[in-house]
Amino acid sequence: MKLIGGRKLQSLGSTRYTDDIDMMVFEPENSELFIRKPGLDIVNAAAHPFYTEVWNLDAGSDDVSLEALFEMAVFTFTNHCENGSWEKADAKEHDIKFLARKMNGNVNFDIARKYISLGAINEVNKILKNIRY
Numbered sequence: 001m002k003l004i005g006g007r008k009l010q011s012l013g014s015t016r017y018t019d020d021i022d023m024m025v026f027e028p029e030n031s032e033l034f035i036r037k038p039g040l041d042i043v044n045a046a047a048h049p050f051y052t053e054v055w056n057l058d059a060g061s062d063d064v065s066l067e068a069l070f071e072m073a074v075f076t077f078t079n080h081c082e083n084g085s086w087e088k089a090d091a092k093e094h095d096i097k098f099l100a101r102k103m104n105g106n107v108n109f110d111i112a113r114k115y116i117s118l119g120a121i122n123e124v125n126k127i128l129k130n131i132r133y
Contacts (some may be wrong), residue, residue, distance in 0.1 A: 002025075002058070006091075009098060024043045027047075069095075070107055071122065073095040075112040
């Protein structure tokens, strides 16, 4: 199980507060994408091709890379926008900016790009263009 989401970003220095504890697992025998356990939100990377690709970025590691966190932030941001969850989208935009700064602007979202619309790609590029380093 790998720590992801806001708590992981806090451990890296993010100032965005979150109550949630988000984890990622790879359980091919389980077809559920989201597994709910008391106090935990778990993403099953085996249940969705995007998350499988992200999981494979860090295969064999007990930790998740900045690249994987960035891919997930982009993917989640666009999903929140599409669902009209604007407060959650704003939080993910904060995460995108935090990670881009943490990575000194050396970011890409080649995995997420395959799973989001052209309009979403353009919105993420606008965010990246306007980051002050």
